[in-house]
Amino acid sequence: CIPVIIADDIVLPFADAIPWEDIGVFVDEKDVPYLDTILTSIPPEVILRKQRLLANPSMKQAMLFPQPAQPGDAFHQVLNGLARKLPHERSVYLRPGEKLLNWTAGPVADLKPW
Template identity: 90%
Template sequence: VKRGILPLLKRATLVQTFGQRNHVCLNEGSITIPPYAPPEKMQSHLIPPDTPRSIFVYFRGLFYDVNNDPEGGYYARGARASIWENFKNNPLFDISTDHPTTYYEDMQRSVFCLCPLGWAPWSPRLVEAVIFGCIPVIIADDIVLPFADAIPWEQIGVFVAEKDVPYLDTVLTSIPVEVILRKQRLLANPSMKQAMLFPQPAQSGDAFHQILNGLARKLPHEGRIFLKPGEKILNWTAGPIGDLKPW
């Protein structure tokens, strides 16, 4: 694959959802964007914000991919299988392969939403968790998160190493209540949610706006704007703080 990439593309800034470290298609300086999730559909499933979050851990999706990985040794590097085998009977974990019509509502009733890798490190589940204020539990060792320079993932999410999946219950129950509440307050910020969505037409502060911000930081500007003497390329983190972190 590497030999077949055109020189032009090797110098290009790639804008893509495939956020995986050390992947040949993800060059340094690429812009990782969130996968698409339908804004109108999610909007239609909103429930009152004061609805109690009575589900501690929530997940709906595959644990095994029997069609593509019948022996179960490759899919999600075993992380999803480990979730099922360790927590299928744990009352704190509402996990299943079923995908109910109340899926979006259930996420809004949950404290933590598991976001494990599958065949790729990411899925729309990550966007859905942020939109519905469910703390994303990110289980993907080599993931590159979207707009990582702008969205404070460490502050809104929980990162669990793939090897530590058997201890998920201990990890999550040991998080202090005040930390959970702080993450929920950040997730409740409308600007945080807007940055993950691609509404049509585009709106200020949305994911398309974040892409433009990222591209702008890579282009030369007159010195009086952002560039320092001697610089020819913008620092990725340069520019008004309000552009990077509206929250």
């Protein structure tokens, strides 16, 4: 089993963790009537290579949302993607006089259970 993506101009998630071009087959929407021909024309060694890449445990982990969250899972991929969009200059987040960046939501005593 390998992903078959039928979409034009799509941006797939987690591109830094999941090499979509290497594991999937992309089909233009206009070519859907020829899907059977397209898929059966893929050489077996190409399919096997894609399946082997997909079998990589870290690749599988990047596509899952386990409960509780685990390092490398899809939840963490979302967080990593958001973090990459933030400015990386430390001074943006530090208060005047602070030298250490504190990412907590505040004092633990203020946290309320779900």
